[in-house]
Amino acid sequence: MELRHRRRQCIDKVVKDLCLGNYDLALVRINERLKSLRDHDEIVALLELKNIVVRLRLKGEDQRIIGPTRQSDALPYSFALEMLDVVQKVMRCRTHYEVLRVSHHATYSEVKRAYHKLALRLHPDKNRAPGAEQAFRRISEAADCLTDCQKRIEYNIVTAVGDCHGQLSSEYDDYINEIGDKEEEQDLKKTAPRRPYQAANQRMPQRKSLYQTKQLVIGVMASLVFLFITLHYIAASPVFSFTQTSTHSLRRISRSNHITYYISPKNLEKYAELKLIKLENELEQVYISDLKQNCKQERNLRDTLLLRARQSNNPKLRDHAMRMPTPACQALLQLAKSGARPLLLDNRSLEDHKMNQKTID
Numbered sequence: 549m550e551l552r553h554r555r556r557q558c559i560d561k562v563v564k565d566l567c568l569g570n571y572d573l574a575l576v577r578i579n580e581r582l583k584s585l586r587d588h589d590e591i592v593a594l595l596e597l598k599n600i601v602v603r604l605r606l607k608g609e610d611q612r613i614i615g616p617t618r619q620s621d622a623l624p625y626s627f628a629l630e631m632l633d634v635v636q637k638v639m640r641c642r643t644h645y646e647v648l649r650v651s652h653h654a655t656y657s658e659v660k661r662a663y664h665k666l667a668l669r670l671h672p673d674k675n676r677a678p679g680a681e682q683a684f685r686r687i688s689e690a691a692d693c694l695t696d697c698q699k700r701i702e703y704n705i706v707t708a709v710g711d712c713h714g715q716l717s718s719e720y721d722d723y724i725n726e727i728g729d730k731e732e733e734q735d736l737k738k739t740a741p742r743r744p745y746q747a748a749n750q751r752m753p754q755r756k757s758l759y760q761t762k763q764l765v766i767g768v769m770a771s772l773v774f775l776f777i778t779l780h781y782i783a784a785s786p787v788f789s790f791t792q793t794s795t796h797s798l799r800r801i802s803r804s805n806h807i808t809y810y811i812s813p814k815n816l817e818k819y820a821e822l823k824l825i826k827l828e829n830e831l832e833q834v835y836i837s838d839l840k841q842n843c844k845q846e847r848n849l850r851d852t853l854l855l856r857a858r859q860s861n862n863p864k865l866r867d868h869a870m871r872m873p874t875p876a877c878q879a880l881l882q883l884a885k886s887g888a889r890p891l892l893l894d895n896r897s898l899e900d901h902k903m904n905q906k907t908i909d
Contacts, residue, residue, distance in 0.1 A: 559622045562597060567679030569636040571605040593620040604632070625676035634669050638683040643707060644690035652704070656695055663691035787815050788831050802828040805883055807835050836883070842876035850874070 558581045565574035578598045585591050596617055603614060614632070615623040641647045645654070648662040669675060670684040693699045789796040789810045796810035809831050819827060853869035856862070 558594070559597065559620060562601070563622055563678050566601065566604065566632070567635055567639050567682070569640065571601055574601045575605075593617070593622075596620070597622050604629070623678060627675070627677040631669075631675045631677040631680065634666075635675070635677050635679045635683045638666070638670065638686055639679055644693050644703065647687055647690040648694065650694075654694070659691060659694045663687060787811065787827065790831075790835065802832055804828065805832055805836075805886060807832055809835075836880075839876045839880050839883075843874065843880055846872075846874040846876055 558577060562574045562577055565571070565577070575598065578594050578601070582591060582594055585594070597620065600614055600617065600623065612628055613626055614629065615626040617623045638647055645652055648654075648659060648666065650658055650662050654662075666687045667684065670680055670687060672681045672684060675684075693703055790808070792799065792810050795812055798811050798813050798816060799808065800811055800816075801808055803825070809828075816824075850869050850872050853865060853872070857866035857869060
């Protein structure tokens with residue numbers, strides 16, 4: 549049993565070297581194994597395999613068809629050198645882009661076209677060379693990755709930081725290590741049935757469920773944050789309002805500038821005298837800031853109309869601009885007359901107001 553295991557292990561390693569084009573290493577393995585053999589059948593099988601390796605190494609024009617082996621099942625089918633060359637080129641590649649022979653900027657259609665072109669040459673029904681099944685599975689995995697946007701982005705990030713070799717070894721670990729693991733799994737009888745092969749355009753993304761779970765978690769978290777912010781703003785409603793509402797129904801007038809505002813009766817009971825004065829100062833600042841902003845917009849609009857009137861020599865447009873009402877500026881001027889120094893407008897606003905008055909008169 550142990551002799552058969554060693555024989556099978558040696559043959560599998562030699563076949564793996566053939567798939568990668570390591571003919572010298574395959575010959576070394578065979579020669580080392582022949583030194584310690586006594587069994588006639590095993591010696592004949594290894595010599596037959598050695599003869600095929602030598603023929604592959606020479607690659608003569610008369611050596612177009614190789615195999616099959618008669619003394620062992622190492623190479624059960626005959627194959628052409630062109631078939632083996634395609635397998636070796638794929639198995640030597642280190643990245644998905646090298647496998648499909650496309651650039652990093654290849655489009656979806658270019659990737660699919662390259663995959664179909666290689667699939668026609670590597671399909672196990674058409675290519676009987678050793679390693680054709682693994683090569684076909686490899687181009688399918690490459691196409692599956694590069695045609696999925698999320699997988700392709702993650703793959704590019706990994707290759708950009710220099711972990712490409714580690715990832716590829718993990719992806720194709722079933723092939724690189726299958727020589728040593730296959731016999732151990734058979735002896736322990738723990739091998740599971742392999743998932744039947746599916747084409748890349750029919751295969752579901754391997755991490756689709758995980759990706760959907762992440763998206764679901766992100767969506768739930770975003771909903772909770774939005775709900776928390778909404779409740780916070782609802783709970784933190786303003787204490788006062790400049791217009792009467794169902795909540796702010798009590799009318800009051802500020803003491804300094806006599807600005808009308810509305811407040812909730814319940815909130816009024818909570819405020820002491822000093823807090824109420826502080827609140828009125830805050831609402832006056834808000835009110836004046838809004839008036840200044842609105843006045844600035846009114847002036848800009850009037851200046852724009854006056855400029856158009858001068859450019860087009862249109863007296864009607866000029867008269868309309870001069871007579872255009874500016875309620876925010878008027879309110880600020882009224883507050884300025886009350887004696888509050890911070891409420892005074894700049895010289896330009898005062899001059900505009902006087903000019904408007906003269907024009908109206």
